[in-house]
Amino acid sequence: MALMRITSPHAHGPMTTSRVMQNVLLATVPGIIVLTHFFGFGVLVNIAWASILALGFEALALRLRKRPLGFYLGDYSALVTAVLLGIALPPYSPWWLIAVGIAAAILLAKHLYGGMGYNPFNPAMVGYVVLLISFPVQMTSWAPPRGTGELPGLLEALQACFTPASFDGVTMATPLDVLKQNNSLLLEDLWQQNVQFGRWAGLGWEWANLAFLAGGLWLLYQRIYTWHAPVAMLTTLTLMSALFYDGGSSASGGSPLFHLLSGATMLGAFFIITDPVSSAVSNRGRLVFGGLIGILVYLIRVFGNYPDAVAFAVLIMNLAAPFIDQYTQPRTYGHASNRSDG
C-alpha cells in the first residue's frame, strides 16, 4: 500500500479565497440596493456590464498567460474588482467607458503585474483613476437622486449604456462638488438651497454610505479583515474635518458627519483600503496606512482639484505600503523590540 507523504499540517480550516471574495461581494449588496433605490437601474447596469467585461478580460489574460481558466476564474477576484468599479462609476455610464475602466483594472493593474496577489495597486482604483483623468466630464456627471426628479427606467438605463447617443440624461452636481465650488454661502444656507444635500451628507449618499458601513461591519464580524485600516481612516478623516470645520462658514471644509457619509468614504474604508494585496500587511502597518488615507482623502477633497479623493488617496498609499511594512513589523514572541536587527 502506497501511503501519501505530505508535511504538516494535515488539517485545514474552512476558509477559502473564493469564500473570502464571495463574502466581500455579499457585503456590497446592501449598498448596491440603496444606490439603485436612489439613482435607478443605471447602477445595476453598470455593475452587470462591468462584471461581464471583467470575466471576459480575466479569461483573455489567463488564456494569454496560459493559465487554467476554471481554477483562476473560480476565485471571484475579477468579479470583486468589477463590482467595486461598477459601484464607483456614475450610473448610466456609456458601455465603452466601463470597458476602458475594466480593461485598465484587469489587464493593466492586475495581470501585467503578475495577476492575483501580485498587484501593487488596487485594480478597481487604477481603472477608476484612468477614467477620471481621461474622461473627466463623463466621470463627474452623476444622475440626480430620487426625490429631485424622475428616475430613468430599466430600458432607459440599458439605452444609456449601450446606445449612449440616444440617451438624453439629466445630471446634477454631487454634494461634494457643490461644497467645493461654494465660496459665498454659509453651510446652512447651502443645505437649504441645494436639494441634493439631503439630511446630513447628500440625498442617497448618506444612506448608501450607511449601507456600505453595515456591509463592512459584517465583514469585520466574519473576520475577513481586521478593524485597523477602516477605523484609522475614518478616525483621521473625522479629525481632519473637525479641525477645518470652523462651525460652518462659507470657507468651511464640511462637517465630520458630511465627510463620513458622502462620496465613497464608507465604500473606500471597508471595501477598497481593506484590499489586502495592495495594503500594508501588519496591523500596525494598516493603522498607518488607513490613517494616512483618511488624511489624504480630506486634503484632496477640500484642497485638491477633484471632488472625491478616495481613489487617489488609495493609490498613493498603495505606493507607500511596502515602506510602511518596513517599519511596522510586529514584535515577535520572545523578542524585546519590533525589529530583529534593532
Added chain:
Amino acid sequence: MRKVFGFHGGIHPPENKHQSLGSPIAQAGIPAELVLPLSQHIGAPAVPIVEVGQHVLKGQQIAEPAGFVSVPIHAPTSGTIRAIEDRQVAHPSGLSARCIILASDGKDEWIEHSGLADYRQVERSELLSRIRNAGIAGMGGAGFPTAVKLAVKPDAKITTLIINGTECEPYITADDELMRERAAQIIEGTEILSCIVQPDETLIGVEDNKPESIAALQAAAQGTAIEVVVFPTKYPSGGEKQLIEILTGKQVPSGGLPADIGIVCQNVGSTVAIRDAIIDGRPLISRITTVTGESVQEPRNYEVLLGTSMSYLLQQAGYQPDGNKRLIMGGPMMGFTVPDPQVPIVKTTNCLLAPSEAELPTPPPAQACIRCGMCAEACPASLLPQQLYWFAQGREFEKAEQHNLFDCIECGACSYVCPSNIPLVQYYRAAKAEVVQMRRDAEKSEHSRIRFEARQARLEREAAEKEAKRAARKKAAEEKARLAAEQGGAGEDPIQAAIERAKAKKAAQAAGAGGESEAEKLEKAVQTTRKRLDTAEKKLAAAMEEGSDLVSALQTGVDKTRAKLEAAETALADYHRANPSTEPVTAEPEVDAAQAAIKKAMAARAAEADKSPEQKARDNLAKLEARLAKSEARLEQSRAAGEEEKIITALESTVERLKDKVAEARSALAEAEAS
C-alpha cells in the same frame, strides 16, 4: 483562582478527541518482533551493547547513551537479539536508521530492578542519573532527553515548574487518558520533579476541554503544593513557549531556554515515566499511544511496548486500509506522515492517526497569496507568515531572517487558516534548512580562506628567508673575493696559498709552547665533522617536516658529510694504530700534519688517476649501491616507525634517485668494460 494570560493568535480546529475517549487504556500486548531505533530522541543515537543472538531480559539496557545529550535504550520484553540493522523508522525524512531487532520469547521476564525507598534522601545528581539511565526523553513529541532538561545550571534559580497536560493537538487523547487514569502517579512524578528543581511554585496546566482530567488531578493534588491551572482551549496552547506565556505571562527569549527565565516544563507522560523510574526502578519501555481516525473501527488509547510496529497496533484497533491514504504519527497539525505501517512505535509516538479521505482531504492546489493576513492573526509567535512566505518564495533569506523566520515553531496555524491553501509551514522548513546550509557553507569557506592565506603567507616567508640567505652567502663570497684580491693580488694560486697558510700555521705552532699533536688534530677533525653532520641532519629533518623542496639537496649534503666523518674516523683510527704509544701524545717534529695531509691527498689523487676507468666506474657503482642500500634501510625504518607521510615521500624520492644513479653507473661500468 490563578490569573491566566493569553497569547497572540491561535486557532480552534475541530477537536475530534471524543472518538478515542470512549474506553480506558488497553494493553497492546507483546508482538513477536520489536524494532528499537537507536535514535528515539533528540541528540546522539545510542550505541548497542548487546550482540546478535544474545538473550536479554525485560528492562535490560541494550544500548548506551553516546554523549551527554543522549539516552539509553532498554529491552521492552525478554527475548533474543535477532539483528542490529537498518530499518525504516518514523521520521519526517522517511529514511532508514539503525535499529536493534528483538525477538520476544513471550515470557516477559523482568531483569532484577528496584526503585528508591525514599528519593528525598538521595542526591539530586543521583536522581538525574537514574532518570537518564531509565532512557527518558520528552514524551510530548519532541523527545529531548529529560535529564538534560532538568540539569539546569546550579546558579540558575527555577521559580516555576510547569507540568504540561495541555494536549492541544486535535485527535490526541494519550495525555488526557493518562491524567484520568493515573493522576496519582502524575502527582507523585511531579513531586519528584519539584524535589529535583526546587521551584517556588509547581503548576499543572490543562485546557478546559478535559474536565475529567482536571477533576482527577485536583483530587490527587489535594494536600500538596501543586496547583492545577485550567485555561481556555486554543491551539497551540500546549506549545512549551505558549504554555509558559499562558501560565506566567512571561515569554521565553528568542533563541533561549525556559530555564533562562526560571521555568522548567515537563510533559505529563514524561512525569509518569520519571515516577516509574525513581519509585519502581522501571526504565522507559512502553508508552500510551492514541490510535484514532475514521480508518480505525475502535479508536482508543493503548499502552504499547516501544518497538511495536504500527501495523500491529492498528490491527488491534480494527484498521481499514481502504480509504486511508495517509498514516500520521502525531496529530493533524504537527504530525508527520509515515512511509510504511511497519515502522515502530517510539518514545515520541503519542498518536497514530489513520484518517479517511473525507476526514482530512488531500489538499487542493494552492492559490495565490492575497496577503489577507489571516495567517498573521493566527500566528502564536506574532510573525508575519505572509511576508515570510513571500521571502521564502523569492529566496530572500536574509529578509526572512530579519522577519524572525527562526522563531517559527511550525505549529501549522497559518497553513490551517490560509484561504489559498498554501502549505506555508513547508516553505518555512525549506527556508530554514537553506539558511542553515548557507551558514554552514559560509563557515566552511571562511575556514578554507584562512587556511589558504596562512599557507600563502608561510610560502612567502620561506621564499623570503631563502632569498635573504642566498643574498647573505653571495655577499660573504664577494667580500671574501675582494679581500683575497686586496691581499694577494689576482694571479695567486689558491693551492699554493693553502700550503703557505698551513706552513705558517705549522711555524706558529712550532714557535708556540706546546703545539697540537697529530692525534688531537685528528680528534678535533672527527668532532667538527660530527658536529657538522648533526647540524646537517637536523636541517634535513626540519626540511622534511615542512615538506620543503630542499630535501634532496640536504640529503646529498648529509651523505657527503657522513662520508667525511667516516674518513676522519678512519684517519684517526689509522693514526692510533700507527702510533700505539702516543699516550701521552708528544709533539714530533718529523710529523708534519700539513705535509702529510697534502701528501695523502696527492697520493689519493694519484691513485685515482692510476685507476683504470673500469676500476673507477666499478668503485663508483659500489659506492652508489652502498648508499642506495642505506637509503632503503632508512625508508624501511621510517615506514615501520610510521613516520610522517612527507618524510616517507622524501625518502622514497631519494631512493628513486639513487636507483637511477646506480643504473647510470652500471651502464657506465658496462661501457668502461666494453672499451
